[in-house]
Amino acid sequence: MNAPALASPLLLLICDDEAPALARLRDLLADIAPELPHVIxxxxxxxxxxxxxxxxxRVDVALVDIRMPKMDGIELAAHLSRLEHPPAVIFVTAYDAYAVQAFELNAVDYLVKPVRALRLLEALRKVHRHPLPSALLEQLPPGARSHLSCHxxxxxxxxxVADIVYFRADLKYVTARTGEREFLLDESLTHLEQEFGAQFIRLHRGVLAAREAIAGFEKSGTGDDAETQWQAILRDVPERLPVSRRQWPLLKSYARRLSS
Incomplete structure (x- = not known):
């Protein structure tokens, strides 16, 4: 016996960098439409x-490939989870069985390519209107994001991330500064340093600067203040960022390496 039809069709996003995979998903979705009405x-x-x-x-469910250029499926899922009405996420993967086990959690499903119609139907029913929780994202395979998001x-x-000149902590928010403007992020400076330590260096307890954006250092003219004795000169922005006395030996060594 067929399951009862949903009151309204599911609204779907499908995302895959391979055109044949997208075409197969469309075909499979068409096959199961009588069982589960939907709109792509x-x-x-x-x-x-x-x-x-x-x-x-509005999107109810996102069918997302994992390995894609520019922004992969895991990073996409992280951004989707921050939407006002986050969709459920079903990962579509060609990973081997060991990697797939990482996604076998109650609030998210996965499909192994080649996808089968009955398995797709089961997954869509399982995750209907269940967003991907932030706690789950922390369990997914690690890797620095290429983009950050803000509302x-x-x-x-x-x-x-490549466009960010520096991060500055201010109360509960962090400001990300690009060459054009500032953005308020709901992120912690400590977490950003852990994730992007290869690209950013700490200047001060509340400031991380992009290594590539540092043009040099100069005395701040406030030598009595141990926290702002030196300042970093940055490319692309007029601000001078404070350098703490604690961080100065590391930064001086970094500057010497750059000039050698």
Whole structure:
């Protein structure tokens, strides 16, 4: 006996960088439409395009490939989880059985390529309207994000990490500064340092600067203040960032390596 139809069709995002895989998902979804009515509201071939494609749209479930260029499925899932109405996420993966076990958790499902119609139907029923919880994201395979996200005027904005000149902590928020503007992030400076330590260096207890953005150092003219005795000169922005006395030996050594 068929399961009862949903009151309204599921709104789906499908995302895969391989055109044949997207076509197969469309075909499989068409096959199971009598069992589970749905509408594909957006398609994309990487995470960046997926987020742009669903801007302003409601999505119930995202079928997401894991390995994609520019932004992979795991990073996409992290950004989706921060939406005002986060969709459920089903990972579509070609990983081996050992890697797949990492995704076998109650609140998220996975499909192993080649995907089968009955398995797709089961997964869609299982995760219907269950968002991907933030606790789960912490268990997924590690890797530094290529983009950070922030909410601004009801929109989810993406900031390329490569464009960020510095992070500055201010109360419960962290400001990310690019060459053009500032963004408020709901992130901790400690977590950002752990994730992006290869790209950013700590100047001060509340400041991380992009290594590539540091043009040099100068005395601040406030030698009586141990926390601001030196300042970092940055490319692309006019600000001078404070350097703590504690961090200065490390930064002086870093500056010498750059000039050698």
């Amino acid at each position: 509201v957006a398609e994309a071939d990487n995470g960046l395009r997926a987020l742009a494609a669903i801007e302003g749209l 601004e005027r009801g929109r989810l904005l993406l900031i390329a």
